[in-house]
Each structure stands twice: as C-alpha cells, then as structure tokens.
Amino acid sequence: MTLPPLCEAFVLHFGEMGSRWGINRTVGQIYAVLFIAERPLCADDIVERLGISRSNVSMGIKELQSWNLLRQRSMPGDRREFFHTPEDIYAIVRTLVDERKKREIDPTLSVLRELLMRSPESESERHAQARIREMHELIELLTSWYADVQKLETERLIQLLSLGSKIVKVLDMKDRLFALPGGKRNPAGKEG
Amino acid sequence: MTLPPLCEAFVLHFGEMGSRWGINRTVGQIYAVLFIAERPLCADDIVERLGISRSNVSMGIKELQSWNLLRQRSMPGDRREFFHTPEDIYAIVRTLVDERKKREIDPTLSVLRELLMRSPESESERHAQARIREMHELIELLTSWYADVQKLETERLIQLLSLGSKIVKVLDMKDRLFALPGGKRNPAGKEG
C-alpha cells in the first residue's frame, strides 16, 4: 500500500468495517480510497495505492457501481476512466440506505407477505405466522417512516435529527394545544 | 431440516439474509428457529430442526448470546438449557441496534476521532482529514439522534415513527406559533 499514514489507517479501518457489513474488505478499501481522494482516480491509481491486482480492482469497481456508489468521469485525451464518490456525504448515505433497502428489506417483505398469505397447517405454523406478522408489521413501520423521511431535503433532515426525541415534547405541546377545546381529539397521535 | 414448510421457508430466508449482514447463515437460521418456536428449545431441538451438527449449534448459540439476543431457561428436573428469543419484537430490535452500534459505530468513531487529532503532513492528508471530518460529523449526528430516540418507550417510538415526515409540519406550526410575538426566536430549530 502506498498511502500516507493517515490515509492508510482510514482505508484499513474502512475495509475492516466493510467486511462486517457483508461487503468484502477490498471493495471497502477501494471505496475508502476514492472517498478521501483529492481527485478522481483511474483503476491503476487504485492498484498502486492498495497494492492489489488490476483485475481485483476491476471487479471491485463493478461491485461499487452496482451499488450506485461511484461517479465516473473521462478526461479529454485520456482513454482511462476516472472514478470518484459524490461530494455530498448525505447523498452518499441516502444511496447506501436505498440500495440496502432494495436488496435486503424489499425481498424480505415480499417473502414475509407470501408466508402470511398461506394457510397454516398446524399449530406450530399458526404460531410462526403470528411471529412473522409481528416482524412484518415492524418492518413496514420502519420502512414507511424511512420512505417519508427520505423525501425531506437535507436541511430539514438535519433539523429533524438534531431535535432527536425532543420532538416528542413538541408533539405533546401540539396535542395539548389542540386538545383544549374538545377533550382527547387524537389520542393515538396519528394524523390524516 | 425437519420443519413444517412455512417455518422452513422463513428459516431459509432468514439465514440467507443473515449472511448478507455479516452474520453467518447457520447463526441466522438458529435465530430464526428460536424466533418462531412455540416454546424454548434446547440445543438438540435445534440440531434436529436444522440438521446441523451439535457443535455447530453450540457455537451458534454462543454467538447469539454474545449479541445478547437470547434468553435462557432451565426446566426443573431437566439438565438441558432451553433458549428462546424475547417476546417483544421492539426489544429485540433495540438490542440488535445497540449491539451493532457498540461493535461497529463506536470503534469507527474512535478511529475517526483519532485520525482527526493528527496533524496532516501533506496536502492529500489534509484533504483526507476534511472528508473524514464530514463523515465523523454525520455519524455523530445519527448516533446522537439514536441515543435520544432510544430512550423513548415503545409506545412513543411508534407514535413518532408513524408520523414520519409529517413531524416537519408540526415543527413548522410550532415555529410559527412561537415566532408570532417576537420574530425569529429559534431559527436553527434547536431546543434546550
């Protein structure tokens, strides 16, 4: 690896983390290198920085592209392709979450739904279905929350995240305000 | 595998998903079996249901225990240990998130912090640090949001999730209400 110490440490950690996330170490390292690079890099730049084979880089890039995580740029008078990550880190996280959802949550939801449609043929299947239903409902709740929050501009999202659970106080306040005239109007906290 | 078809389908899918989450297939399957079981199971019950070796089950259980995902129970007059998952699925998710945070986010934060303390020794290190700083800030934001929301009772959490981004409207309302008397009082949306 031919990276300055600080960069090397980052890249190594990122690779390590990647491997706990079901992404392979090398792919994680390639991403890390691109993330901190000052300029778009071509495949051979990555080969040099990570000291891995050209073909490995090629496959890693392909993998990252399939996750929509890379931008591509070609320089005039140079046949090589140059890769970089989006500037906006919020955009990166959105992509990451969207892709994981697409690959993991959506297929799971559809399997769970299919299982919930079946008629249980024994007591144990009946019980399994009840558990699966709980899981399905929870995932639906989280998913629809995400679908909703995803639409916010970054500005708003940050505002919301910064508030954290203090939001609950705001909610209480709202409830109290609107509850004054005619008693409990909306006890479950749901809106139209 | 000796499971009714519905259970088998669930267990297989769960194992498959587990392997994308850095958990190995078998461990995922063991968890799935326990999750849908009608009663606590002993290691041999799992051996029978999944058709894997006793030692594999033993290691899988150990792994799940290290994640705090299992409850244990012993039956009077029976020396075997029986395992089950918590009833409350929200509690399960909380545990899961807590553990992942502990193992993945916390170490990453500390590495990033350490890297940010160093003095960059080149332009490329300076740039890397700037990128790392952005990442660090984003993770801090998400983490502190989670730390905050984690404290809510399940009831409240569901309420919050159900609202989704509609919460922003409530915020706007609040801002407008309190802005009336004396102009912009809290433009950044932060409280406390």
Added chain:
DNA sequence: CTCCATTTTCAGAAAAATATGAAAATTCAG
C-alpha cells in the same frame, strides 16, 4: 467422589469467498 448427561472446545476437513494472471474483449486514434 463417581457416574452420566450435557455442553464446550478445537484441530482439521469441507466449503465458500476472494484474488490473481493470462487471455479475450473493447475502444478508439489513425
């Protein structure tokens, strides 16, 4: 303590995932 049921450990087998180099394919200037 001994005995026996049970669980855990662990070295090595088996399987799966990754990495490589060589060859094939692509791309584009001339």
Added chain:
DNA sequence: CTGAATTTTCATATTTTTCTGAAAATGGAG
C-alpha cells in the same frame, strides 16, 4: 481496417470461513 491502450472475464490458486467429530470440560445426582 489495424494496432495499441485499456478493461473485463474467467479458470484456477489462495485465503478465509464454516462445519464437524472426537475429546475434554462441566455440572449435578447419588
């Protein structure tokens, strides 16, 4: 078109992870 530069593919080598059976450890009951 040709040919050089570059990228991709793919069979196989390498490494890593997972799984197993045998042996060791544990933990009560008697």
